[in-house]
Amino acid sequence: MKKFLLSLVALFLMAGTTHAQAVANEVAGNYTGKLAISLTSKDDLQFGEETYNVILTADGNNTVTFALNNFGFSGMNLGDIVLPNIPVQKQTNGSILFGENAIKNFSFLDGAIVATAKINETSSIIKGDSLIADVDVIWKASEDMPIYVQFKGKKEATATGIQQAATKNAANTIYDLQGRRLQKAPNKGLFILNGKKVIR
Template structure:
């Protein structure tokens, strides 16, 4: 009888070795997007048209939020304005997110209607490493026969 109790006690004690805490579970991409990537990023824009730099170090915020598409974010650049021209909001959804060695990359493309230039294909790509973000936005303003390249470098504000 005493041996049975000893074996039972040993079994109960060894259960802690074979069980894991939920803290040990890895986050899914959806959870990473919601908890680590989504938020407002404060930084500076650089703008060039057909390869010629027009503006740099323009203070701007860009927001990332969870897309309705799996493993993707929604990118929003509100009130895109430069050189006195208001082009409107650049919103690209979805931008597919991938991870490699703790660095997250995202890509997306969409055709947007922007004031002053009309319908434009827009491509977005970016990299997030910790709280730092680098984004490239290419806008093909076919009505004006121009390619507008926008760079953004910033850090997460919240």
């Protein structure tokens, strides 16, 4: 009887993990869209013409890594904002919400700009193939300065059978987060090797 109960508990735990992982896998992908940035308030957000990419990668049981490539403002390209281990949860209406996530420290322009960032879990959402992500960025200057950042984009369609076959046949292919093919893996950072995320 004890063995049966333990097996039953293990089965429920595995089912929960599989379901949670299914949510992370469902939202994983490349989202293309526009970025709005304001240094004054959330009400002043205005979307620019430039196209940005956000990559969501399934991490584990119920989490994703959020990567906003080429973040910048006022004509400056500061770099990538990569936020790991963000919980995702499917709601009864089918939308997917982000859960509480840790603040991550960033250093841009060789340390000239120090900032923190996290996903705002109260206002970020995925509905169907649409992502709205509010990224709470704080510029750590003489006094903390909030930078209001919002990404709105749509998930790119999955690869066709032909594209998947071509990818499968390309052994040891390495790409950066912008989708550019690399000759060799970088010593440090985040990159894609054979379709899987690698962090060094």
